[in-house]
Amino acid sequence: MAERLLIIDDDTRLSAMLRDYLSDAGYAVRTAATGQAGLQQLARDGADALILDVMLPDIDGFEVLRRLRATSDVPVLMLTARGDETDRIVGLEIGADDYLPKPFSPRELLARIRAILRRRAAPVAADVLRFGRLEIDPGAREARLDGQSCDITGHQFDILLALAQGAGRILSREQLIDRVRGSGGDAFDRSVDVHVSRIRAAIEDDPRHPRRILTVRGAGYVFARRQDDD
Numbered sequence: 001m002a003e004r005l006l007i008i009d010d011d012t013r014l015s016a017m018l019r020d021y022l023s024d025a026g027y028a029v030r031t032a033a034t035g036q037a038g039l040q041q042l043a044r045d046g047a048d049a050l051i052l053d054v055m056l057p058d059i060d061g062f063e064v065l066r067r068l069r070a071t072s073d074v075p076v077l078m079l080t081a082r083g084d085e086t087d088r089i090v091g092l093e094i095g096a097d098d099y100l101p102k103p104f105s106p107r108e109l110l111a112r113i114r115a116i117l118r119r120r121a122a123p124v125a126a127d128v129l130r131f132g133r134l135e136i137d138p139g140a141r142e143a144r145l146d147g148q149s150c151d152i153t154g155h156q157f158d159i160l161l162a163l164a165q166g167a168g169r170i171l172s173r174e175q176l177i178d179r180v181r182g183s184g185g186d187a188f189d190r191s192v193d194v195h196v197s198r199i200r201a202a203i204e205d206d207p208r209h210p211r212r213i214l215t216v217r218g219a220g221y222v223f224a225r226r227q228d229d230d
Contacts, residue, residue, distance in 0.1 A: 002026055002027055003048040003049070003117055004045075004047045004049075005022055005029045005030070005050070005051060005113065006029075006042055006049075007030070007031045007032070007051045008033075008037075008038035008051070008053060008056065008061070009051070009056075010055075010057050012031075015031040016031070017106070021106040022106075027113075030045070033057075034057055035056045035061065035064040036058055036059065038064060039064060039067060039068065042072070046074075047074055048074070048117060048120075049074065049113055049116055049117055050068070050075070050076045050077070051077050051079065051113070052077070052079065053080075053081075054078060054080045054087055055080075055081060061079075061091070062090060062091065065091065065094050066095075068095075073154055075098075075153075075154055075155075076098075077096070077098045077100060077109075077112055078091040078099045078100070079099070079101075079102055079104075080102065087099075088101075088194075092191060093194060093197070097153050097154060097155040098112050098116060116154075129161075129164050131212065133145055133146050134203055134212065135147075136160060141157055142157070143160055145202070150203055152198060153198075155195060156195050156202075158180040159196065159199060162180060163176075163213060163221060163222070164223050168222065169222065170220050170221070172219060173192045173193075173220055173221075175220065176192050196213060196221060199213060200212075200213055
């Protein structure tokens with residue numbers, strides 16, 4: 001069965017072009033021209049991944065994403081025409097899995113969608129990792145603090161899992177990108193920093209003074225083997 005994609009973008013010519021291109025690549029593609037229509041389609045029919053434009057005529061893409069993340073962890077690739085780093089950071093902080101500035105090539109979009117879906121479908125070890133009050137469950141793709149599910153995206157879970165599986169070992173930004181995205185598509189170091197910040201907000205008692213994910217200046221990040229709550 002073909003994986004289902006939903007494009008929410010008011011540029012109907014671009015949506016039609018992407019629908020044809022992604023359909024030829026084997027996906028089942030639907031489109032919506034407004035945020036409200038997209039949310040209604042998603043609630044009714046579901047999707048395996050969402051391509052979401054920031055600029056929409058009714059509610060903007062950020063608000064669509066906020067409403068979506070209240071009930072769903074479907075992977076989201078955001079599109080921004082402004083090429084503004086602030087837009088990208090805001091999108092990542094509220095739950096986007098990836099972003100792509102306009103203009104872009106359909107080939108790059110396809111590579112990023114494949115990477116998102118590949119991460120979601122990748123088999124993982126079933127053993128739960130336990131660090132004091134924090135549990136990381138690869139089988140359920142869930143992190144739990146004091147038994148409560150942590151509010152992180154699938155992309156952020158992959159970063160957390162990579163760090164936890166290498167506890168005590170420094171991982172550079174490039175290594176984290178390679179582990180969670182594979183070789184397809186490029187990413188900016190700043191994106192990793194934003195995702196780590198979001199993870200810290202979910203799993204640290206005081207994100208400003210983290211004890212689980214530590215920054216090693218000029219080198220990357222390390223997941224602490226021993227923590228005060230062990």
